[in-house]
Each structure stands twice: as structure tokens, then as C-alpha cells.
Amino acid sequence: MTTNDDFGNIPKLEIVDMHFSYSPFDEVLSNLSLKVEDKEFVSVIGDSGAGKTTLFRAINGLEKVNEGYIRLDGYLQSSSFFHIPAEKRSIGTIFQDYALFPHLNVEKNIKYALKDSNFDKKFYENILDLLRVEGLLDRYIDELSGGQKQRIALARSLVRKPKLLLMDEPFSNLDRNLRVKIRRELKQIFKDIGSTVLLITHDSEEALSLSDKVGFLYAGEIIQFSTPQKIYESPDHSIIAKSISNSNVIFGEVSNNKVITFIGEFILDEIIDENSKVYINVKPNQLSINKEEDNFIIKDKEFLEGSQLYIISDIDSGIELNVKMPNSCDYQIGQNVGIEIINKEVNKLLE
Structure with missing residues (x-):
């Protein structure tokens, strides 16, 4: 029987020479490559218009790439000739705009994708406690503040114990005290559940404090990919030096x-x-x-x-x-x- 070990360690997520454009004259992502190892926390940061949201949508299957490919656990997800839709990818996603169901209460939103086979009651309760949402379970989405909606979206993804969690600005609407608390504890939670995490954010402080590796996205391309200490202390490009420190x-x-x-x-x-x-x-x-x-x-x-x-x-x-x-x-x-x-x-x- 052939196993992954026969071919060495296969990255959890691998993007190679990816190009994406909305029109022939509007290339948003250009020759982009990125590798995320199993159980690694990686952040991609960049200024507005760099292509962060488009990268997020390409990885989770909401956009089809023009060139290059995306692999998950070694299996092809996207290329110029092949595309697995978002709902069939083994990726947990947290959108910047929440993507919650208004006709369901908070508890049903959080449990939406849970099945008996992957329901861990103790872990579920720990996530609710960490994100301070126990008192919101009976409410409906239109009764929540923006920060509360973001916490519910985060809880919904975490309780599934996803192998790859893809997050687009997940902490932007949280108050500072809660944001700092979650930032300090999230990495240990991800380690405990064996998740691989890719965070898309403009917040360099957030990325540097959470990540094993950080990629800087500029003009549709990753121009540096290294440890938080390296990218802060010895940036390769002037745009990174100015933006981060x-x-x-x-x-x-x-x-x-x-x-x-x-x-x-x-x-x-x-x-x-x-x-x-x-x-x-x-x-x-x-x-x-x-x-x-x-x-x-x-x-x-x-x-x-x-x-x-x-x-x-x-x-x-x-x-x-x-x-x-x-x-x-x-x-x-x-x-x-x-x-x-x-x-x-x-x-x-x-x-």
C-alpha cells in the first residue's frame, strides 16, 4: 500500500504558480506560490487591494483559477482544467461578513455542520466558553451586534475541528479585550485539535503574534514568506519594512x-x-x-x-x-x- 510517507511530507495546502484575473486586463493574483504544512499556523498580510480576499476565495473554491494549481493534502482542488466547488472542499471558512443563517438561532448556526460522528460535547462547551457565547444560544442573528456575529462564525468553524481553517479578518469586529484574549489562547486550541490554519488579514500585529510563518502579499504575489521574527527584523522589501514596523x-x-x-x-x-x-x-x-x-x-x-x-x-x-x-x-x-x-x-x- 502506498502512503504519504513514501513521497515525504506532503503539505496540507500547496499553491503553485497561481494566476487569477477577473478580466484579461485585470490580473489580481500573479505567479503566486504558498505552502502550509500540517498543523501550521500561517498568515498572509498585505495592504488593501493586494489581493487578499481574492486569494481567500480561490482557496475555498469560490473562484476558479486561470493558471497554476491548489492542492489540499496532495489532492488537486483547483487548476485551469479542474475545480472542486467550495461545498465539497474539506476546509472550514470564516468570512469577514460572517455568512450566518438569519432564519436559525445561534445554537443551530453553530451546530449546523456538526454530525453525531464529529460532536465532542466537552470541546463544544469549551469553545462556547472561550468565545463567551453561552448566553446567546437562543437569539437570532439579527438580534446580535457585529462583534457577536463574528464570535458565532468563529465558534461554528471551530466546533467542527477542521483540518484546514481558512479565516478572512476573523477578529476585526471583536472588542480589544476579547481580541487579545482569543489571540493568546487560539493557537493552543488549534494545536489541541490538530488544525492547520491560514489567516488572511491586514493586521500585522495579529499575524505576527499568532503565526508560525507569515507571507506578505503585494501586487498579487507573495514577496516574502518567513517566520514572524524574520519578516519583522529583516524584511526583504521596503514596502514590508514600512508596513509592518x-x-x-x-x-x-x-x-x-x-x-x-x-x-x-x-x-x-x-x-x-x-x-x-x-x-x-x-x-x-x-x-x-x-x-x-x-x-x-x-x-x-x-x-x-x-x-x-x-x-x-x-x-x-x-x-x-x-x-x-x-x-x-x-x-x-x-x-x-x-x-x-x-x-x-x-x-x-x-x-
């Missing part, structure tokens, strides 16, 4: 493996040819501002959970930089300041 993308020239920039020298984490022109990733907490110089002006500032993010502008060039400082620092908008480098280690970016 408010990083500064600074141009410079390599000299003796240092990068000479308009604000000073930085040290690269790799060997680069002498005199090369590069862009580097400088995080806001690698810089500091002072009152000893006055070649920058503070354009704006934001309070960020105990810190201040200052947006400062070089008076001569107009180049803006983000600088993160302790909240105890009292600099004002319009004030002239200087800048200093407090951590010189950087990585090179693809522009």
Missing part, C-alpha cells in the same frame, strides 16, 4: 561594508560590493532625537502604547523619518531637533 527606508552607499547615509553610518548584516548603492531598513527605535542640533523639524507625533512616534523632516532635503522615543520625552510639533543613531545594525532592502 514603520521603518525608515534610507538610501546610502557602501564603503568598507558600512552604508554611508545623510544621517550617518550603518553596518550591514551581509557583505556587499564596494560603492554599491543600496536602500537599508532603519527601525524607528534605532534612532533618537536631541536638542543639541537643529537640522530637523518635528512634523507630527503619535502616542503608541507607552512611546511616542515622532515624524521629523530634514530641513534641507525634506526627507521624513520616523523616530520612536520614550513617552517621558517632551518634544513638540514644530520644534527644531537633531538626530542620532543608537543602533547601527541594518539589513539591505529590495526597493
Whole structure:
């Protein structure tokens, strides 16, 4: 008998060279590849218009792909010549717009796809308790708030113990306290039930805190796929650096493996040819501002959970930089300041 072991480990979800377009002149996903291993939590993040929702719909079978293929447990789900409809795919889905049945009460919505063979009463009750929906079971969907509807949709998918759970912005309507609580506990629940999870989201904090791997979707293509720490500390592209950590993308020239920039020298984490022109990733907490110089002006500032993010502008060039400082620092908008480098280690970016 032939088993999966005979061919090595088969990914739970595998997407290879996928293309999708709504019209011949409107390609939304281009040459997209993604691999999710069994029992792995993977997130795909990206800005609005990057193709996140289209990717979600292609994976769960709501859209037919033009090229490439999608496999689940090694079995073909979608290609240019083959398509399994959504209702026949072994995928649990949580939609951003809930997709709940208004004519059924909450309890019947949650139990809708459950059968006696896959009903685990203790697990079912644990999910209801975690999501705080026990008191809502007799209500109908039009009697619920947006956050309550999202919690019901999440409960409906989780109680089935799906092998692949596909989620599109599932926490967007939850209040912050509940969102943080669920985020802290969900990964252990998914591990306990042996689920593989793919989360589609614009929230980088959410993705980084939950995931084993994170893919960044830009212009219809995954441009980096790595661990949360790697994608945060050493992003490959300037768009990722700016989106995830408010990083500064600074141009410079390599000299003796240092990068000479308009604000000073930085040290690269790799060997680069002498005199090369590069862009580097400088995080806001690698810089500091002072009152000893006055070649920058503070354009704006934001309070960020105990810190201040200052947006400062070089008076001569107009180049803006983000600088993160302790909240105890009292600099004002319009004030002239200087800048200093407090951590010189950087990585090179693809522009």
C-alpha cells in the first residue's frame, strides 16, 4: 500500500504558480506560490487591494483559477482544467461578513455542520466558553451586534475541528479585550485539535503574534514568506519594512561594508560590493532625537502604547523619518531637533 510517507511530507495546502484575473486586463493574483504544512499556523498580510480576499476565495473554491494549481493534502482542488466547488472542499471558512443563517438561532448556526460522528460535547462547551457565547444560544442573528456575529462564525468553524481553517479578518469586529484574549489562547486550541490554519488579514500585529510563518502579499504575489521574527527584523522589501514596523527606508552607499547615509553610518548584516548603492531598513527605535542640533523639524507625533512616534523632516532635503522615543520625552510639533543613531545594525532592502 502506498502512503504519504513514501513521497515525504506532503503539505496540507500547496499553491503553485497561481494566476487569477477577473478580466484579461485585470490580473489580481500573479505567479503566486504558498505552502502550509500540517498543523501550521500561517498568515498572509498585505495592504488593501493586494489581493487578499481574492486569494481567500480561490482557496475555498469560490473562484476558479486561470493558471497554476491548489492542492489540499496532495489532492488537486483547483487548476485551469479542474475545480472542486467550495461545498465539497474539506476546509472550514470564516468570512469577514460572517455568512450566518438569519432564519436559525445561534445554537443551530453553530451546530449546523456538526454530525453525531464529529460532536465532542466537552470541546463544544469549551469553545462556547472561550468565545463567551453561552448566553446567546437562543437569539437570532439579527438580534446580535457585529462583534457577536463574528464570535458565532468563529465558534461554528471551530466546533467542527477542521483540518484546514481558512479565516478572512476573523477578529476585526471583536472588542480589544476579547481580541487579545482569543489571540493568546487560539493557537493552543488549534494545536489541541490538530488544525492547520491560514489567516488572511491586514493586521500585522495579529499575524505576527499568532503565526508560525507569515507571507506578505503585494501586487498579487507573495514577496516574502518567513517566520514572524524574520519578516519583522529583516524584511526583504521596503514596502514590508514600512508596513509592518514603520521603518525608515534610507538610501546610502557602501564603503568598507558600512552604508554611508545623510544621517550617518550603518553596518550591514551581509557583505556587499564596494560603492554599491543600496536602500537599508532603519527601525524607528534605532534612532533618537536631541536638542543639541537643529537640522530637523518635528512634523507630527503619535502616542503608541507607552512611546511616542515622532515624524521629523530634514530641513534641507525634506526627507521624513520616523523616530520612536520614550513617552517621558517632551518634544513638540514644530520644534527644531537633531538626530542620532543608537543602533547601527541594518539589513539591505529590495526597493
